[in-house]
Amino acid sequence: MNNSALGIFDSGVGGLTVVRAVQELLPGEDIVYLGDTARVPYGSKSPETIRRFSDEDVRYLLQQEVKAIVVACNTATAHALPMLQERYQVPIVGVIEAGVEAVLADPRAQRVGIIATRGTIASHAYQQALSLRRPDMVIIEQATPLLVPLIEENWIDHPATRQVLETYLQPLLDQRIDTLMLACTHYPLLVPVLQEMIGDRVRIVDSATTCALHLQQELRQRDMLAEPTRQGNLSIALTDLSEQFENLAKRFLHKCPPNISRVEL
């Protein structure tokens, strides 16, 4: 039993979809969330820069004495997770392994499309992890860099978003995918419009829910879960504060965020 807080970080506020899943599954856990909003996005930047930023994020969370860390950002998981796990003692969990499990949960998955930022796609992290477990699987990767800006603008229902999605999805549909992996923590907000566009033909999976399950297993194995009778607290630290980020946080969390503080890394 360990009542210390969990640390969860992302380049911005997208990782709050993971926070929401963790709160639902593990309501007794305190959570310290760090969003590096001063330097968001990570998805279009180089692996070297992403590793440097992620390392600074982890150091901040360790100063808050967290018991474990979730990298709630696909790009940071893809480029920095092995380095972070090697460098630090606390358990560090990423979103990619969870995403891979989510795809493999349906044994009928044969032709999988992956959509993600430029950085995540360039890492081929999903492709490699899936191919290792299922060498016969057909995997089609597609960088979709305009989706994060459109989601952050709350243009989910705008015709331009549909037009952008059509351009991005057509090559995947041409390849007759049966599964679409949303490999970015922002993308769960697009699920309603995606379902409307690709309907029943394609199963949509995302990593937020599976990531929470994966975290629960890790903590249980190490006897590090908080007392289940507790009521966990959430605190949010951002490296840049703006009204826009607060509005976004509300949409990602599905409720009003608690007090948000600004921190420097």
Add this chain to the structure above:
Amino acid sequence: MNNSALGIFDSGVGGLTVVRAVQELLPGEDIVYLGDTARVPYGSKSPETIRRFSDEDVRYLLQQEVKAIVVACNTATAHALPMLQERYQVPIVGVIEAGVEAVLADPRAQRVGIIATRGTIASHAYQQALSLRRPDMVIIEQATPLLVPLIEENWIDHPATRQVLETYLQPLLDQRIDTLMLACTHYPLLVPVLQEMIGDRVRIVDSATTCALHLQQELRQRDMLAEPTRQGNLSIALTDLSEQFENLAKRFLHKCPPNISRVEL
């Protein structure tokens, strides 16, 4: 006469449109360009964070012993220029005064639309400067935060870009603007599609060319122009390197960029 280099900075590579204008007007000047690509964009971040980043950008350029500095970013000019001018001795020129001059160059300008990032619009810097000079002018501001991502993706000719532009421009056209100020150094790349969309009805002005003229005047007044017979050099320093930024640099400069180095601030 002063053959030391000019320092020009922007949050990313958009400021290279200013570099191009300066090179055309002042071919003898050496230029050190700094693009803070590790933390791009500035336009969606808070004034406080933009001032901190801009200060670090200026300090880097001063270490390169530049004789004068151009803030080739509207958001940084809007929020940080007065602070920078107060704090440092070298002449520091922004893009907003130049943009305002560009609007006022046509005395028939009566109804002016300003499009820019969220940060520039929130500062009301253009509105205030124009109103001061022409209190009767009708000014309509419109934040257009999706244009930078679309330009950086090179989706200039994509139907989604037209759809986004229609949504952004309609309120301005409804107000019967006669002038459209492109108050972001990325936007000159949109001029062909804008001209097609709003035709002869509206004069389009941008700050890059006027900024170079303004800089020339400042340097001449202080006898700080380089010898005109020289052939100026351009060096580019970015805080994050990626293939994407190199491709973008080529589009903004209209030629292959020189060797690009990565620096830490």
